[in-house]
Amino acid sequence: MPAKLVSKGLKVLGYLVVAGILGFVLLPAIVVTVASFNQSAILAFPPKELSWRWYINAFSYADFGHGLRNSLVVTFWGSSIALLVGGAFGYALFRYEFRFRRTLEMILLSPLVIPQFTIGLGLLMLASMISVPRTYPLVVFTHTVIVLPFVLRSVFISLQNFNTRYESVAASLGASPGRVLTTVTIPLLLPGLLSGWLFAAILSFNEFTATLFVANQATHTLPVAMYNYVREYADPTLAALSVVYILATAGLLLAANAIFGLDKVFNVD
Amino acid sequence: MKVRPYLGWFVTPAGFVAFGFSAALVAVLQFSFRAYIPGMLEPGGFTLSNFSEIVHPAYGRAFARTLALCFYTALFSLILAYPLALALLRTRSRFMRSTILVIAVTPLFLGEIVRTYSWIIVLGNQGFVNSVLLGLGIVDKPVHLMFTTTGVVVALVHFTMPIVFVMLTAALAHIDRNLDKAAQSLGAGPIRTFLTVTLPLSVPGIVAGTTTAFAWTFSAFATPQLIGGGQVTTISTLVYQVGFASFNFPFAASLSLAGLVFTFLVLALIGFIAQRIIPAGETHAR
Numbered sequence: 001m002p003a004k005l006v007s008k009g010l011k012v013l014g015y016l017v018v019a020g021i022l023g024f025v026l027l028p029a030i031v032v033t034v035a036s037f038n039q040s041a042i043l044a045f046p047p048k049e050l051s052w053r054w055y056i057n058a059f060s061y062a063d064f065g066h067g068l069r070n071s072l073v074v075t076f077w078g079s080s081i082a083l084l085v086g087g088a089f090g091y092a093l094f095r096y097e098f099r100f101r102r103t104l105e106m107i108l109l110s111p112l113v114i115p116q117f118t119i120g121l122g123l124l125m126l127a128s129m130i131s132v133p134r135t136y137p138l139v140v141f142t143h144t145v146i147v148l149p150f151v152l153r154s155v156f157i158s159l160q161n162f163n164t165r166y167e168s169v170a171a172s173l174g175a176s177p178g179r180v181l182t183t184v185t186i187p188l189l190l191p192g193l194l195s196g197w198l199f200a201a202i203l204s205f206n207e208f209t210a211t212l213f214v215a216n217q218a219t220h221t222l223p224v225a226m227y228n229y230v231r232e233y234a235d236p237t238l239a240a241l242s243v244v245y246i247l248a249t250a251g252l253l254l255a256a257n258a259i260f261g262l263d264k265v266f267n268v269d
Numbered sequence: 270m271k272v273r274p275y276l277g278w279f280v281t282p283a284g285f286v287a288f289g290f291s292a293a294l295v296a297v298l299q300f301s302f303r304a305y306i307p308g309m310l311e312p313g314g315f316t317l318s319n320f321s322e323i324v325h326p327a328y329g330r331a332f333a334r335t336l337a338l339c340f341y342t343a344l345f346s347l348i349l350a351y352p353l354a355l356a357l358l359r360t361r362s363r364f365m366r367s368t369i370l371v372i373a374v375t376p377l378f379l380g381e382i383v384r385t386y387s388w389i390i391v392l393g394n395q396g397f398v399n400s401v402l403l404g405l406g407i408v409d410k411p412v413h414l415m416f417t418t419t420g421v422v423v424a425l426v427h428f429t430m431p432i433v434f435v436m437l438t439a440a441l442a443h444i445d446r447n448l449d450k451a452a453q454s455l456g457a458g459p460i461r462t463f464l465t466v467t468l469p470l471s472v473p474g475i476v477a478g479t480t481t482a483f484a485w486t487f488s489a490f491a492t493p494q495l496i497g498g499g500q501v502t503t504i505s506t507l508v509y510q511v512g513f514a515s516f517n518f519p520f521a522a523s524l525s526l527a528g529l530v531f532t533f534l535v536l537a538l539i540g541f542i543a544q545r546i547i548p549a550g551e552t553h554a555r
Binding site: 003006007010014017018021022024025026027028029031032035042043045084085086088089091092095096097098104107108110111112113114115116117118119121122123125126129141144145148177178181202203205206207208209212213223226227230231238239242245246249250252253254257 | 273274275276278279280282283284286287289290291292293294296297300349352353355356367368369370371372373374375376378379380381382383384386387388389390391393395396397400401404427430431458459460484487488490491495504505508509512518521522525528529532536
């Protein structure tokens with residue numbers, strides 16, 4: 001009997017603990033949403049009057065528009081290049097043996113453990129040493145390096161769940177290696193590649209620290225523009241923009257969960 | 270011999286990226302041994318003075334502060350992530366599973382700036398926490414959370430807890446549930462089963478999670494910069510300040526290099542300790 005009581009007590013306690021932790025995770029999102037509708041420029045909880053003015057402000061602030069355009073360009077090219085490079089390399093890594101295989105893999109996965117400020121600083125110094133201007137290609141390359149490990153990971157997961165018999169069948173029916181690749185392998189890997197691209201794009205869109213080092217006034221992305229804003233102004237404009245950000249990210253995550261299953265992406269099945 | 274069609278096409282682009290990235294790391298190494306000429310962006314000749322300067326107590330304090338931040342962040346992330354990971358695996362409702370998973374991983378995708386700004390509103394003197402505490406009459410003047418190490422740790426845990434959660438869940442999911450049942454049929458209560466079976470078997474997940482939390486905290490810049498507000502100096506904020514306020518890139522490079530060596534030493538230490546624990550855990554469960 002006491003054992004049963006203990007386990008029931010543990011269960012109730014468990015629910016409370018889980019609710020508390022999820023509350024902690026959600027708290028900043030909830031608070032920033034409430035703050036974004038606050039009429040006055042000075043924070044107050046609960047807000048005395050509500051208004052949309054900070055949303056209007058966020059959308060009309062020129063620097064954010066400029067940053068958003070840069071972000072879209074950098075995110076698109078950065079994650080697309082990472083997908084092509086990472087998809088091809090991930091395939092070779094999984095299927096072939098070749099020279100410097102381990103070394104290359106180690107170098108390309110190392111951005112996971114090397115601090116982003118070091119990556120940014122290094123690329124900035126390299127650019128200045130070989131006289132590359134701080135334009136789009138530098139920022140795009142920085143993003144490619146940073147999101148590549150995540151693309152590699154998702155290519156690997158797709159290849160692990162890949163049934164090689166389809167390829168053997170196609171080859172035995174006379175398809176050339178190129179034909180097998182384009183008509184069997186790539187179409188079958190496509191969902192995994194797309195989910196890899198999606199996560200790379202989300203990460204690239206949010207990348208801040210390394211970008212702060214390599215971007216200049218002309219190429220700075222939305223997160224850098226937001227950082228500059230927060231250092232200069234204290235009004236809730238950024239709260240409004242944060243809400244838009246949170247909604248967009250939550251939407252993408254829910255979509256990813258429905259399409260790919262987050263438990264598969266995170267390998268927690 | 271095995272056929273490797275299109276090998277060159279698959280590997281060459283990755284080779285270029287790897288080469289460019291390695292060159293950037295070599296640039297850090299190279300700059301860290303160059304002299305700083307005030308007012309010049311170009312570094313001077315070879316010198317070791319950047320490294321003798323690091324020994325200065327002010328920089329030592331930044332290293333100690335960073336280490337403390339990493340330690341507390343990893344510890345609290347683990348404490349919060351463990352029950353959440355267990356709940357995800359033990360619940361039978363699909364809805365609960367999805368809810369826990371989607372909410373728990375959201376901070377991973379929110380970006381440093383949005384997260385940090387939101388925490389500024391939560392922790393500020395006129396922020397949420399202080400409004401609630403003052404409103405309920407628990408305190409009579411605002412509690413200082415901004416510009417403190419506590420504030421920085423809270424905001425960083427919010428970011429690192431999800432990745433520890435993901436890694437722990439992956440590790441816990443691969444533990445054979447029959448071991449639990451065996452322990453219970455032999456008379457162990459739920460707490461004893463957890464302490465003697467589940468916990469030791471999850472050590473690899475704990476190590477993977479805390480290592481990542483540690484590395485991410487070390488890498489964090491916007492959070493210590495904005496919530497710390499100059500009061501919480503870490504290696505990352507120092508590198509930025511040295512690089513972009515005084516344009517002393519050689520010294521910024523040597524600080525980064527020292528930080529990199531420092532991280533790898535700590536991670537190697539965690540790995541070493543873990544190797545000692547894991548075999549013990551395995552025999553325990555067998």
